[in-house]
Amino acid sequence: xxxxxxxxxEIISENTNLFFAFLIGIGxxxxxxxxxxxxxxKLVGIFYGYDTVVLKVFFTAGITTMLGxxxxxxxxxxxxxxxxxxxxxxxxxxxxGIIMGAGFIIGGFCPGTGVCAAAIGKIDAMMFxxxxxxxxxxxxETYPLWEGLFKASYLGTPKISELFxxxxxxxxxxxxxxxxAAFWLGERFEKIKKPVVY
Amino acid sequence: xxxxxxxxxxxxxxxxxxxxxxxxxxxxxxxxPSELLEEANSGVQYYSPDEIADMIIKEDPSLQLIDVxxxxxxxxxxxxxxxxxxxxxxxxEDWQAYLDQDIRINIFYSNGSLKSDKAWMITxxxxxxxxxxxxxxxxxxxxxxxxPTSPNATSPDEEFAKYDFRKGAGSALGGSxxxxxxxxxxxKPALPVIRSKPxxxxxxxxx
Amino acid sequence: xEKEKKENxxxxxMNPYLGGVFLGLVLLxxxxxxxxxxxxxxxxKSTSIAVVKNIAPKHTENASFYQEFTESHPGNPMKSWLxxxxxxxxxxxxxxxxxxxxxxxxxxxxxxxTSKTRLIMAGIGGVLFGLGSQLGRGCTSGSALGGMxxxxxxGIITMFGIFGTAFALAYxxxxxxxx
Numbered sequence: 127x128x129x130x131x132x133x134x135x136e137i138i139s140e141n142t143n144l145f146f147a148f149l150i151g152i153g154x155x156x157x158x159x160x161x162x163x164x165x166x167x168k169l170v171g172i173f174y175g176y177d178t179v180v181l182k183v184f185f186t187a188g189i190t191t192m193l194g195x196x197x198x199x200x201x202x203x204x205x206x207x208x209x210x211x212x213x214x215x216x217x218x219x220x221x222x223g224i225i226m227g228a229g230f231i232i233g234g235f236c237p238g239t240g241v242c243a244a245a246i247g248k249i250d251a252m253m254f255x256x257x258x259x260x261x262x263x264x265x266x267e268t269y270p271l272w273e274g275l276f277k278a279s280y281l282g283t284p285k286i287s288e289l290f291x292x293x294x295x296x297x298x299x300x301x302x303x304x305x306x307a308a309f310w311l312g313e314r315f316e317k318i319k320k321p322v323v324y
Numbered sequence: 325x326x327x328x329x330x331x332x333x334x335x336x337x338x339x340x341x342x343x344x345x346x347x348x349x350x351x352x353x354x355x356x357p358s359e360l361l362e363e364a365n366s367g368v369q370y371y372s373p374d375e376i377a378d379m380i381i382k383e384d385p386s387l388q389l390i391d392v393x394x395x396x397x398x399x400x401x402x403x404x405x406x407x408x409x410x411x412x413x414x415x416x417e418d419w420q421a422y423l424d425q426d427i428r429i430n431i432f433y434s435n436g437s438l439k440s441d442k443a444w445m446i447t448x449x450x451x452x453x454x455x456x457x458x459x460x461x462x463x464x465x466x467x468x469x470x471x472p473t474s475p476n477a478t479s480p481d482e483e484f485a486k487y488d489f490r491k492g493a494g495s496a497l498g499g500s501x502x503x504x505x506x507x508x509x510x511x512k513p514a515l516p517v518i519r520s521k522p523x524x525x526x527x528x529x530x531x
Numbered sequence: 532x533e534k535e536k537k538e539n540x541x542x543x544x545m546n547p548y549l550g551g552v553f554l555g556l557v558l559l560x561x562x563x564x565x566x567x568x569x570x571x572x573x574x575x576k577s578t579s580i581a582v583v584k585n586i587a588p589k590h591t592e593n594a595s596f597y598q599e600f601t602e603s604h605p606g607n608p609m610k611s612w613l614x615x616x617x618x619x620x621x622x623x624x625x626x627x628x629x630x631x632x633x634x635x636x637x638x639x640x641x642x643x644x645t646s647k648t649r650l651i652m653a654g655i656g657g658v659l660f661g662l663g664s665q666l667g668r669g670c671t672s673g674s675a676l677g678g679m680x681x682x683x684x685x686g687i688i689t690m691f692g693i694f695g696t697a698f699a700l701a702y703x704x705x706x707x708x709x710x
Contacts, residue, residue: 130562130563130564130566131562131563131564131565131566131567132563132564132565132566133564133565133566138564143564143565143612144610144612144615145615146564146565147565147612147613147615147616147619148615148616148618148619149619150557150560150561150564150565150569150616150619151615151616151617151618151619151620151621151622151623152619152620152622152623152626153553153557153560153619153623154554154557154569154616154619154620154623154672155619155620155621155622155623155624155625155626155627156623156624156626156627157545157550157553157554157557157623157627158554158620158623158624158627159623159624159627159628159631159633160544160545160550160627160631161544161545161547161550161551161554162544162545162547162550164624164627164628164633165639166639166653167639167640167641167708170697170701170708173697173698173701173708174701174705174708174709176709178547179544179547182547182548182550182551183547183548183550183551183554184551184671184675184676185551186331186547186548186550186551186552186554186555187551187552187554187555187558187676187680188555188676188679188680189335189339189555190335190551190552190554190555190556190558190559191555191556191558191559191562191676191680192679192680192681192682193335193338193339193342194555194556194559195559195562195680195681196342197338197342198559198563200342200345203563204562204563208566209562209566209567209681210566210567210568210677210681211681211682211683212668212669212673212674212677212678212681212683212685212686212689213668213683213685214683214684214685214688215668215685216685216688218666218667218668219666219667219668219674219685219688219689219692220688220689220692221663221666221667221692222663222664222665222666222667222668222689222692223663223667223674223688223689223690223691223692223693223695223696224663224692224693224695224696225659225660225662225663225666225667225696226659226660226663226664226667226670226671226689226692226693226696227663227692227693227694227695227696227697227698227699227700228656228659228663228696228697228700229655229656229657229658229659229660229661229662229663230656230660230671230693230696230697231656231696231697231700231701231704232652232655232656232659232700232704232707233652233653233654233655233656233657233659233660234652234653234656234708235653235656235657235660236571236660236670236671236672237571237572237574237575237660237664237670237671237672238569238570238571238620238670238671238672240571240657241571241617241620241621241624242620242623242624243624243639244621244624245620245621245622245623245624245625245628246624246625246627246628246629246633246634246635247628247634247635247636247637248637248638248639249636249637249638249650250638250639250640250649250650250653251653253650253653253654253657254653254654254656254657254660255575255657256654256657257653257654257655257656257657257658257659257660257661258572258575258657258658258660258661258664259575259578259579259657259661260654260657260658260661261657261658261659261660261661261662261663261664261665262572262575262576262579262661262662262664262665263579263583263661264658264661264662265661265662265665265666266576266579266580266583266594266596266597266665267594267596269594269595269596270595272665272666273595275666276665276666281684281685283683283685284683284684284685285681285682285683285684286682286683286684286687287682288684289684293343294682295339295342295343295344295345296343297682298339298342298343298682299339299340299342299343301339301679302335302336302338302339303336303339305335306328306331306332306335306336309328309331309332309548310328313328327546327548327549328548330548331548331552
């Protein structure tokens with residue numbers, strides 16, 4: 127009973143896996159750039175209400191994959207117990223998120239979109255990437271300062287559906303409905319707001 | 325039509341379906357109770373001692389005998405090439421790769437067929453394939469292979485053929501009852517690795 | 532004229548819903564093939580570690596972070612899934628930009644600030660993001676997007692952290708972005 131993920135079932139080798147990583151990256155970068163994520167001004171538009179591209183792309187991608195994984199598992203095409211689920215370290219997840227949020231609104235990029243934008247020649251993106259590099263190296267070098275926080279409150283790999291005591295499928299439905307509501311709101315907001323020249 | 329509406333038309337019904345379907349398992353195939361009953365009654369899970377003896381003599385590489393008795397009994401006496409998975413341990417993760425696979429033919433055996441039948445039912449219910457039961461267990465094995473009854477002079481030819489085979493098998497496999505006392509190696513046979521389930525929650529140092 | 536230009540510009544971008552579906556499919560493929568989601572910050576982490584290892588090997592043997600890393604990741608830090616993925620992102624982004632005629636060396640900034648200001652802010656933002664991504668064990672691609680797709684609680688918490696904070700701070704940085 128062979129199924130995905132291919133690497134876990136040893137249907138492909140480690141090196142093939144890396145090659146696929148490259149191909150997947152090409153797809154990733156292409157889609158990001160085509161959707162406009164190579165522009166910092168489009169990216170922060172969601173925070174100022176003049177461009178909802180981040181909301182639409184992000185949420186749509188999330189529910190697409192969510193549904194995809196659940197359906198593939200239903201058909202026996204993937205073994206969900208073998209895929210990576212982000213572990214939950216409560217405090218560092220929150221604080222890391224906050225710091226990244228600040229980085230986002232100040233820098234106007236995230237690492238993935240930054241690389242994308244740098245690839246098409248945006249010098250501000252390149253600066254952003256340099257900044258990331260510095261930030262990470264700083265963290266690594268001062269690790270003992272952060273270690274306690276970094277490793278605190280490990281909760282395993284809980285899923286949000288487990289938190290609410292509902293099935294994954296039901297959780298997915300809730301996400302889809304939330305997404306649709308958010309899209310509807312977003313589009314209404316876009317209509318009534320004066321277009322911001324940017 | 326607005327893209328948003330189009331998306332909703334696809335996403336919402338799909339989400340409704342996935343929410344309504346019972347939580348799926350990763351074993352795509354499990355038997356229903358009636359399927360299991362049918363198989364259990366039909367006896368498809370049985371291999372006769374003759375068949376097994378034949379496979380052993382021919383050194384059939386797909387054969388894997390599994391002794392489901394406890395370790396002591398296994399130490400005292402076991403069939404050649406057998407490995408020991410005590411029935412009580414059968415659900416342990418250590419053995420899963422041996423039981424849930426599609427390369428070897430596993431034959432459960434015990435003294436009679438109580439334990440081996442149980443082992444079969446459990447693994448079959450989990451959806452595992454390629455597991456079978458030695459009909460009659462070691463008791464029957466000894467009766468037929470080790471001490472075959474010589475046919476009457478009036479028995480049909482095939483009885484003689486069977487007898488000859490069993491006699492030959494018995495001596496090839498260690499002579500009459502009692503001579504097979506040395507336990508063959510009790511170490512695990514080499515596993516034909518088809519699927520290593522490395523419990524991989526993929527390691528990634530911060531994406 | 533201004534409006535026309537803006538429309539022309541936005542017409543060249545893919546419809547965001549379609550882009551989202553494509554992105555979702557790419558992410559799905561990643562799970563199907565490699566059992567993991569996309570990411571970005573991890574590649575920077577690998578690069579940083581590789582560089583530090585090369586220029587100060589003694590230091591990496593003694594410092595706790597590098598020790599921990601080497602223990603859990605034997606071998607070349609650059610030979611990682613994320614590094615290869617990011618190389619692909621560069622290619623993919625470049626291709627898309629080339630096809631759409633968006634290749635241009637420039638500093639993109641609001642007319643209200645100077646290029647220099649923008650570059651400084653980008654740098655600061657980057658430092659913060661780098662630091663945050665290590666604590667958060669991921670960035671928007673990995674933690675937030677991947678987290679949402681797998682319903683990971685940690686990922687979703689980080690996602691709220693990122694977007695919530697950005698929204699909260701948006702007012703204070705408005706002059707850098709909007710007229």
